[in-house]
Amino acid sequence: MKYVKVGFFQFAPTFGEIERNVEYVIERLSPVEADVIVLPELFSTGYQFVSREEVEALSEDIPHGYTSHQLTELCREKGFYLVAGMAERSAGKVFNSAALFGPDGHIVTYRKTHLFFEEKLWFEPGDTGFLVFDIGDARLGLMVCFDWFFPESARTLAMMGADILCHPSNLVLPYCPDAMPVRCLENRVFAITCNRTGFEERGGKERLAFIGKSEVVSPEGKILMRAFDGDEEIAIVDIDPMVARNKQLNRYNDLFKDRRPEMYGWK
Amino acid sequence: MKYVKVGFFQFAPTFGEIERNVEYVIERLSPVEADVIVLPELFSTGYQFVSREEVEALSEDIPHGYTSHQLTELCREKGFYLVAGMAERSAGKVFNSAALFGPDGHIVTYRKTHLFFEEKLWFEPGDTGFLVFDIGDARLGLMVCFDWFFPESARTLAMMGADILCHPSNLVLPYCPDAMPVRCLENRVFAITCNRTGFEERGGKERLAFIGKSEVVSPEGKILMRAFDGDEEIAIVDIDPMVARNKQLNRYNDLFKDRRPEMYGWK
Numbered sequence: 001m002k003y004v005k006v007g008f009f010q011f012a013p014t015f016g017e018i019e020r021n022v023e024y025v026i027e028r029l030s031p032v033e034a035d036v037i038v039l040p041e042l043f044s045t046g047y048q049f050v051s052r053e054e055v056e057a058l059s060e061d062i063p064h065g066y067t068s069h070q071l072t073e074l075c076r077e078k079g080f081y082l083v084a085g086m087a088e089r090s091a092g093k094v095f096n097s098a099a100l101f102g103p104d105g106h107i108v109t110y111r112k113t114h115l116f117f118e119e120k121l122w123f124e125p126g127d128t129g130f131l132v133f134d135i136g137d138a139r140l141g142l143m144v145c146f147d148w149f150f151p152e153s154a155r156t157l158a159m160m161g162a163d164i165l166c167h168p169s170n171l172v173l174p175y176c177p178d179a180m181p182v183r184c185l186e187n188r189v190f191a192i193t194c195n196r197t198g199f200e201e202r203g204g205k206e207r208l209a210f211i212g213k214s215e216v217v218s219p220e221g222k223i224l225m226r227a228f229d230g231d232e233e234i235a236i237v238d239i240d241p242m243v244a245r246n247k248q249l250n251r252y253n254d255l256f257k258d259r260r261p262e263m264y265g266w267k
Numbered sequence: 268m269k270y271v272k273v274g275f276f277q278f279a280p281t282f283g284e285i286e287r288n289v290e291y292v293i294e295r296l297s298p299v300e301a302d303v304i305v306l307p308e309l310f311s312t313g314y315q316f317v318s319r320e321e322v323e324a325l326s327e328d329i330p331h332g333y334t335s336h337q338l339t340e341l342c343r344e345k346g347f348y349l350v351a352g353m354a355e356r357s358a359g360k361v362f363n364s365a366a367l368f369g370p371d372g373h374i375v376t377y378r379k380t381h382l383f384f385e386e387k388l389w390f391e392p393g394d395t396g397f398l399v400f401d402i403g404d405a406r407l408g409l410m411v412c413f414d415w416f417f418p419e420s421a422r423t424l425a426m427m428g429a430d431i432l433c434h435p436s437n438l439v440l441p442y443c444p445d446a447m448p449v450r451c452l453e454n455r456v457f458a459i460t461c462n463r464t465g466f467e468e469r470g471g472k473e474r475l476a477f478i479g480k481s482e483v484v485s486p487e488g489k490i491l492m493r494a495f496d497g498d499e500e501i502a503i504v505d506i507d508p509m510v511a512r513n514k515q516l517n518r519y520n521d522l523f524k525d526r527r528p529e530m531y532g533w534k
Binding site for chain 1: 303320365380381382384385387392395396397413416417418419422423426428442445446448452453488516517519520522524526527530531532
């Protein structure tokens with residue numbers, strides 16, 4: 001059994017101040033010993049955009065932009081993997097993305113499939129599909145915030161072989177923290193949901209309160225660690241990702257082999 | 268807005284005593300005013316079979332067997348709809364089924380898609396697929412116990428148009444009562460989970476403790492009513508099934524229209 005140290009950095013990014021947010025992440029993560037760390041959705045920009053111009057000004061190329069460069073350096077130095085929610089600019093389009101960086105640099109970028117609320121005004125719907133990457137000791141699956149609401153997201157990642165759902169989030173609805181145990185249980189995977197804290201109220205828009213409660217959940221649906229609502233928190237927990245490879249619920253039931261796609265009329 | 272009275276009868280069937288169980292249901296439901304009532308899985312036979320012969324001896328034709336006849340009479344007299352979990356015998360096969368009866372007699376029979384544990388020894392996997400029936404004031408979707416574990420079950424029913432998941436159960440694992448709010452939330456449907464209470468320990472097999480906690484859940488994932496662990500309980504609540512026809516989470520997100528099947532790689 002080989003344990004892997006996984007966790008999250010829950011904090012409150014400052015809107016629009018990319019350098020400040022990125023430098024803060026580097027400062028806070030530099031002393032941390034871990035293998036996989038998940039950051040919040042849109043961690044470097046903040047969340048509540050008020051215009052398309054603003055999104056374009058704050059979004060960056062991945063992996064050639066400033067944030068990617070800084071995170072790549074951090075991962076090189078620390079030898080860990082980071083999943084970071086970022087506003088990605090690519091060929092004139094902007095996406096709400098989750099980028100995976102490792103000790104050897106940028107690996108893959110997932111573009112959020114299910115956009116929430118006004119994100120539909122600012123971002124293109126993701127065009128990458130769900131992505132899983134094998135880091136050797138575990139297979140990481142990428143999803144972003146509202147993707148959790150659709151059972152198809154976690155199911156797709158689990159069936160692609162993900163052991164750990166890496167889930168940068170900016171949650172404002174109350175449901176996700178108590179729903180992720182169901183996502184983990186039904187797919188027998190781990191999940192790291194990294195939410196942010198704090199508030200945003202910009203350009204006369206409604207005040208958004210982010211609910212914190214970042215968490216690491218086991219394939220048995222157990223919450224191994226959960227942050228509080230409003231506190232900044234770095235949490236790291238040892239898990240054995242191989243537990244997620246066994247889909248057997250009991251000696252008669254395997255959750256994947258028991259699926260009966262011919263009975264599911266909803267593709 | 269037209270309210271519909273829906274609920275469940277949570278109790279402890281006595282193993283093998285079909286007439287006793289059926290007569291008890293009739294006695295207890297006769298004074299009840301309701302539109303839709305769900306009974307537990309295998310309510311007339313009990314759960315823990317020890318041989319195929321036993322299952323065959325206790326299973327019945329639907330709608331021509333004794334239990335169907337009695338429930339049909341009850342529904343005629345009371346003018347309500349009943350969803351009853353029953354061991355169904357058909358052309359030499361036995362199924363773990365949920366039959367829907369109404370004021371005009373038997374309507375449809377759903378055969379459990381996902382068999383749990385030793386049920387695989389006794390029953391054939393369901394061959395009907397998921398079923399939805401429109402009773403006029405609501406569309407009822409049928410699923411049985413362990414089907415809940417697979418998000419595909421509730422999703423299929425919701426996409427077929429179900430407003431209310433009618434869910435006869437014999438739960439022995441702890442997860443379902445806290446997971447049904449997620450099933451309802453992600454599909455914006457109601458659910459009536461009717462579990463049984465009591466214990467069974469037959470033929471040297473392990474003792475099964477049924478966890479009760481039958482419940483009615485709303486499309487917002489709210490538990491409108493939940494029974495206790497071990498108590499017999501008839502619970503009826505007024506709901507407006509039309510709430511389930513609106514899949515809009517906010518002004519930008521419709522949970523069904525926002526699905527992106529081309530991104531789901533797991534049919």
